Amino acid sequence: MKRTFRQCAVISGMIERRFPGLRKSGRQVTFSTDLVYDVLRRHEPDHILLRAARADASSGLLDLERLAAMLRRIRGRIVHKPLDRISPLAVPVMLEIGREPVYGEAQDRILAEAAEILIAEAGSDPGAPT
Amino acid sequence: MTQEPLHERTTAPSARAAAACVGVVVAGAPLILDFSGTLFLESWSMLIVADLHLEKGSAYARRGMFLPPWDTAATLERLANVVNRWRPKTVVALGDSFHDPLAGDRMALADRDRLRSLQSGRAWIWVAGNHDPAPPAAIEGDRTDEIAIGGLRLRHQPRAGACPGEIAGHLHPAARIIAMGGSVRRKCFVSDGERCVMPAFGAYAGGLNLRDAAFDEIFDRAKTAHVLGREGIYAVHERFCAPE
Numbered sequence: 424m425k426r427t428f429r430q431c432a433v434i435s436g437m438i439e440r441r442f443p444g445l446r447k448s449g450r451q452v453t454f455s456t457d458l459v460y461d462v463l464r465r466h467e468p469d470h471i472l473l474r475a476a477r478a479d480a481s482s483g484l485l486d487l488e489r490l491a492a493m494l495r496r497i498r499g500r501i502v503h504k505p506l507d508r509i510s511p512l513a514v515p516v517m518l519e520i521g522r523e524p525v526y527g528e529a530q531d532r533i534l535a536e537a538a539e540i541l542i543a544e545a546g547s548d549p550g551a552p553t
Numbered sequence: 554m555t556q557e558p559l560h561e562r563t564t565a566p567s568a569r570a571a572a573a574c575v576g577v578v579v580a581g582a583p584l585i586l587d588f589s590g591t592l593f594l595e596s597w598s599m600l601i602v603a604d605l606h607l608e609k610g611s612a613y614a615r616r617g618m619f620l621p622p623w624d625t626a627a628t629l630e631r632l633a634n635v636v637n638r639w640r641p642k643t644v645v646a647l648g649d650s651f652h653d654p655l656a657g658d659r660m661a662l663a664d665r666d667r668l669r670s671l672q673s674g675r676a677w678i679w680v681a682g683n684h685d686p687a688p689p690a691a692i693e694g695d696r697t698d699e700i701a702i703g704g705l706r707l708r709h710q711p712r713a714g715a716c717p718g719e720i721a722g723h724l725h726p727a728a729r730i731i732a733m734g735g736s737v738r739r740k741c742f743v744s745d746g747e748r749c750v751m752p753a754f755g756a757y758a759g760g761l762n763l764r765d766a767a768f769d770e771i772f773d774r775a776k777t778a779h780v781l782g783r784e785g786i787y788a789v790h791e792r793f794c795a796p797e
Contacts, residue, residue, distance in 0.1 A: 437619060455759055459620060462756050466623035525735035531571060531782040533732045534739070538787040541777070 425526055428476040429456040435472055571785025579749050580718035582704050586742050586779050588786040589635045590752040592720065597702060600641035602632060603709075603722025604649045606684070606755030607664075608656035620757065625664045627756040633671055642675055645700060647722040647751065648682025648709025649758075657689020669693065682709040682723065711771045717747045724767055725753040727760025728778040728794045736795065742779040745772045752781060764796040 432438045438456055463470045509517055525533060574587045585593040592601040610624040636644065651657060660668075671677075677694035681687065688696055699708035704718050711721035728741040740752035740760050748771065753760065761767065763778055776791040 439618075458757050458759065462623050462627045463621050466627060467621060470621065520734045521731040521736060523735050525733075525737055528783075529733070529735070530737045530739070531784050531787075533730055533735065533737045534780050534782045534787040534789065535571065536732045537730050537780075537789040537793045540793065541788055541790045544790075 424480050425457050425460050427480040428460045431472045431475045432456045573785055575786050580747050588781050590754050590781050591635050593639050598642040600639050601645045601647055602754045603647035603751040604753035604755055604758050606652045606758045608659050609652040609757040611659045612652045624756040629667045636671055645678045648680045649684040650679055651685040657691050680709055713770045719748040722751045724750050725758055725761045726750050726763045728763055728780050731795050740781050743776050745774040745776050762797045
């Protein structure tokens with residue numbers, strides 16, 4: 424949803440598009456549409472950009488109807504074959520691993536995982552900086 | 554993938570309830586880091602909050618970037634929740650509390666009232682920041698450049714070189730953590746046990762990745778990020794924090 428909102432915010436002209444290769448200057452911190460999204464959700468949930476984002480998200484991220492049609496079409500004809508290397512068509516998906524931002528509930532699970540490692544290694548108080 | 558399958562250990566972390574705050578020691582002084590991004594000094598009943606950046610939204614709007622103007626209300630609402638939870642005798646706003654010198658004039662009446670009611674019954678200290686060398690005239694509270702308390706130094710901008718006991722803001726630290734096939738970017742405290750940089754509290758205050766060179770100038774020991782989750786605070790070694 425935040426990703427869709429970012430696109431809406433750029434298209435509406437509320438924020439400028441970030442061009443790849445254009446480095447942010449100095450230490451100035453990123454201004455992110457995620458922050459705007461959180462504030463709007465709480466203080467103006469019916470904002471036109473939120474409505475646009477919701478409308479886009481319902482079909483943009485995953486077109487459920489098309490997916491359903493495809494699953495119906497290939498039903499009973501799925502061939503499962505473990506490969507010893509990555510198939511060419513899987514490359515884009517493999518490149519996305521670890522790059523997609525995770526939002527919502529799963530965020531804390533990821534943080535807890537990373538924190539567990541520190542606790543396991545230190546074998547002591549997780550709060551104590553080492 | 555040869556990466557360790559983190560996601561297969563699903564029971565352990567979720568079984569452990571996330572802690573809303575964690576006690577740490579910085580230069581011998583005990584601090585409580587709260588998952589709201591505030592820091593509490595129990596012995597002095599002092600709550601510290603950094604980089605509120607009030608009226609950042611309206612500052613951008615004046616320059617033609619029309620961000621929704623609710624950031625001050627959102628920031629003060631979150632601050633009120635923390636203040637009601639800790640009930641501190643003193644609140645220290647560690648600089649860049651106001652986004653610019655005219656922020657006080659643009660603050661909505663309701664927000665000014667909300668701030669005033671937060672301030673009532675307790676001491677309130679505005680530490681000077683680069684955005685707000687002086688707080689707006691109409692705003693109540695004491696002002697100072699820095700505070701020395703119990704071996705700690707509270708100031709807005711961290712100084713280069715060794716500075717044991719320094720609690721600062723300014724850098725807006727954020728950590729990016731990659732696991733379970735995805736990445737999370739959240740604001741965080743950064744500390745090496747000698748000094749601490751606090752996360753920016755403001756609703757529109759962004760975050761600077763703690764792997765940025767700006768942090769190398771002030772930390773020469775290994776850093777721990779105390780990452781602000783949705784439900785609690787998580788200590789993550791910098792080794793597990795990815796660059797942008």
